[in-house]
Amino acid sequence: EAGVAQSPRYKIIEKRQSVAFWCNPISGHATLYWYQQILGQGPKLLIQFQNNGVVDDSQLPKDRFSAERLKGVDSTLKIQPAKLEDSAVYLCASSFGSNQPQHFGDGTRLSIL
Amino acid sequence: GDSVTQMEGPVTLSEEAFLTINCTYTATGYPSLFWYVQYPGEGLQLLLKATKADDKGSNKGFEATYRKETTSFHLEKGSVQVSDSAVYFCALSVRDNYGQNFVFGPGTRLSVLP
Numbered sequence: 001e002a003g004v005a006q007s008p009r010y011k012i013i014e015k016r017q018s019v020a021f022w023c024n025p026i027s028g029h030a031t032l033y034w035y036q037q038i039l040g041q042g043p044k045l046l047i048q049f050q051n052n053g054v055v056d057d058s059q060l061p062k063d064r065f066s067a068e069r070l071k072g073v074d075s076t077l078k079i080q081p082a083k084l085e086d087s088a089v090y091l092c093a094s095s096f097g098s099n100q101p102q103h104f105g106d107g108t109r110l111s112i113l
Numbered sequence: 114g115d116s117v118t119q120m121e122g123p124v125t126l127s128e129e130a131f132l133t134i135n136c137t138y139t140a141t142g143y144p145s146l147f148w149y150v151q152y153p154g155e156g157l158q159l160l161l162k163a164t165k166a167d168d169k170g171s172n173k174g175f176e177a178t179y180r181k182e183t184t185s186f187h188l189e190k191g192s193v194q195v196s197d198s199a200v201y202f203c204a205l206s207v208r209d210n211y212g213q214n215f216v217f218g219p220g221t222r223l224s225v226l227p
Contacts, residue, residue, distance in 0.1 A: 004156075033215070042117070042202050042217030043157070055212040091156070098213035099145060099206055104157040 002026065003103035006092050011110045018080040021108045025073065025094030031055075033102060034067055034077050035091040043091055049075065050098065079110075087112045115140045117218035119203050125224045126193055133220045134188040136177075136203035144207035146170075146179055146186040151200045151220070160188075160201070193225045 005024040013019050025032050030051050035043035046065065047057040052072035060067070064083070069075040079086055089109050093102040120135040138144065148160040148170070163172030166181035175190045186203060203218040 035217075040219070042204075042219045043216070045215050048212065048215075050212075056214070093157075099208075101147070101159045101162060102215075103159070104149075106156040 001045055004092055004094055004103055006090075006105035006108055008108055010109045010111075012113065013082055014113050015084055016081040018078065019082055019110065020076050020078045021090050021092075021106060021110075023075045023077070023092030025075070025092070026103055028096035029096055029103070030072075031095045031098055031100070032074070032075050033093040033095075035093065037089045037091055037107070039088070042054065046077070048098070055098070082110075082112050084112050086110060115144070115205060115207055115209070115214055115216045117203050117216050119168075119221050122133075122200075122220070122222040123205050123224055124221060125147045125226065128195055128225055128227050129192045130225075132188070132190040132193045132197075132223070133204075134201055134223070136186045136188065136218060138186065138203070138216075139204050140205055140207045140216075141209065142207045144205040146177070147204040147206065148177055148186070148188050149202040149204060149217075151202065152200070155211035157202065158163070193223070194224055195227050198223055198225045 034046045037043045048055040049069045060088040067077045089107040091107045093104045095102045124225045145164045147162045149157045150160045160170040163170040165180035201219045
């Protein structure tokens with residue numbers, strides 16, 4: 001089966017600019033997650049979707065981060081405006097349901113200058 | 114709050130050595146426990162899991178047993194190979210007020226030398 005697809009693979013922007021990441025989960029997976037992984041740390045959950053609804057966004061910095069999954073399939077994560085501390089790898093994962101094993105994409109590495 | 118603690122790396126072993134990576138957790142409720150592995154240049158992959166106390170997860174020669182009494186889920190392998198060099202993440206999943214909470218440990222880098 002095709003895995004979780006993410007794009008772009010790398011992104012370099014200046015602080016205060018905007019950036020968006022795209023994720024296509026595994027077909028049939030209802031649950032989609034976005035994680036932030038700062039260098040040397042484990043992934044930190046930002047937001048979890050069940051179909052097109054948000055289940056948990058308690059750790060999403062809502063003043064600058066937003067995410068949507070309008071049709072319950074693909075998802076986008078946006079940062080506007082970016083700060084230096086947003087430099088990280090942004091991982092998308094999907095699963096059949098909550099508490100099921102998650103399948104991860106390769107991530108988008110974001111560098112803020 | 115929910116948390117996962119792992120032994121600090123990097124861990125460097127010779128091929129065929131015995132591996133243990135310690136993992137302990139704190140959680141409200143009854144979590145499921147996971148080990149994920151991240152090979153160089155690749156995304157995270159599920160290595161093994163256990164969903165209740167005394168369950169043993171196993172895959173590719175790796176094992177971990179869910180120990181509720183010690184809140185631990187240590188990863189072991191009897192004989193490591195160079196191809197096992199990667200970063201290993203212990204993680205938990207538990208239901209909380211917001212839904213299902215997922216928490217990852219900081220990761221332990223393993224280097225296996227030939």
